[in-house]
Amino acid sequence: MTPSYDSIASVNSNKESWNLMVRVVRLWYVKNLGSNKLPFSMEMVMVDKNGDRIHATVRRSLIYKFENDMKEGEIYNFTNFGVATNIGEYRTTKHQYKLNFQYATKVKKGADKLVSPHLYVIANPSDIFAGDYDTDYLVAIELDYDGKAYGSKHNLCIEVDLQSDVYYCLGVEEEGDSPSPAICMLQDTSKISIEDDFLNITPMTTIEALKDMKMETSLVFCGVVKVILDEDDWFYTACICHKKGYPDEKMYFCEKCNKHVVTVFPRYRLKLRIIDSTDSSTFVVFDRDGAELFKKSCSDMIDSMGPKSNGPPKELIDMVDKTFLFKVDTNVKEETRYEKSYRVKKMTDDVDVIAKFKAKYSVGECGSYE
Ligand SMILES: [Zn+2]
Structure with missing residues (x-):
């Protein structure tokens, strides 16, 4: 038939x-x-x-x-x-x-x-x-x-x-995402102490000067977190390759692997609006740095919040109005019609290091440069 x-x-x-x-x-x-x-x-x-x-x-x-x-x-x-x-x-x-x-x-x-x-x-x-x-x-x-x-x-x-x-x-236009693991390893400066990195090794900048940079490099500055942007999107669901997985057909589609995946895990992506006395801009903290900041992996953070919790973790909300030192990439390569965002590579709220930084670069109490 x-x-x-x-x-x-x-x-x-x-x-x-x-x-x-x-x-x-x-x-x-x-x-x-x-x-x-x-x-x-x-x-x-x-x-x-x-x-x-x-x-x-x-x-x-x-x-x-x-x-x-x-x-x-x-x-x-x-x-x-x-x-x-x-x-x-x-x-x-x-x-x-x-x-x-x-x-x-x-x-x-x-x-x-x-x-x-x-x-x-x-x-x-x-x-x-x-x-x-x-x-x-x-x-x-x-x-x-x-x-x-x-x-x-x-x-x-x-x-x-x-x-x-x-x-x-x-x-x-798609926002930049976490670099591949290979690049992470090249940039791994974990053997250098926080104090050395922020005070002696990496050049200092202001947010205004950061925006004018024409060279790909890393710089440090002192700033205050003013707002958590998209605070309900403080993490994303990642494929094992670390790229975002998009919900699709009751699985996740990974654009980088170009296939559907079932094994996914949460990763931090915190978007912060940070200000100093010269300017303000948007900065993004990715998974490894978020885990270091909160002393907790993203999945541990979600577990610790319990199934009924709504919105972002308290640790994130508590960052608002706090002063940190930030080490960031200048992000010269990213061409965008919108305002650029910068990747935070390292940050610290260590009061001792912040005090030494302010003394070295003559940063006033309210963040102004004297
Ligand atoms: Zn993938």
């Missing part, structure tokens, strides 16, 4: 157990302009033997599961999809619905004869240039040898670069 497949025309949102035999006529990635970032999504247009088309999306966290199994132009049997309404700009099909791949979606290679390769719908360029065309809808047009399509009405011309792939380009 030959298996029966659902037709694309019959796809609706009443169920997820669709069983399609289709040719992937277009496959592309929505690129993330950030360097070395995973694409936002993998997009496809599928056509079945009746010539009906439907759009399908593989979201970022699932690309690794499907990208090696699928090629443009090939025939596949797909089962188990999410079905969503086909709305928005740049629709590739007029189908009322589109398909969203899920973790459980199955892909099997199909026989080439099952869907004809000659099922393109070619639009007439003069219809597109007429002006009342639905511009949210993507079409195929035939190009001349120079990659141009001409519209007669307004003497318009579309030029298509046949040498390169065309992407929809989107950019996001």
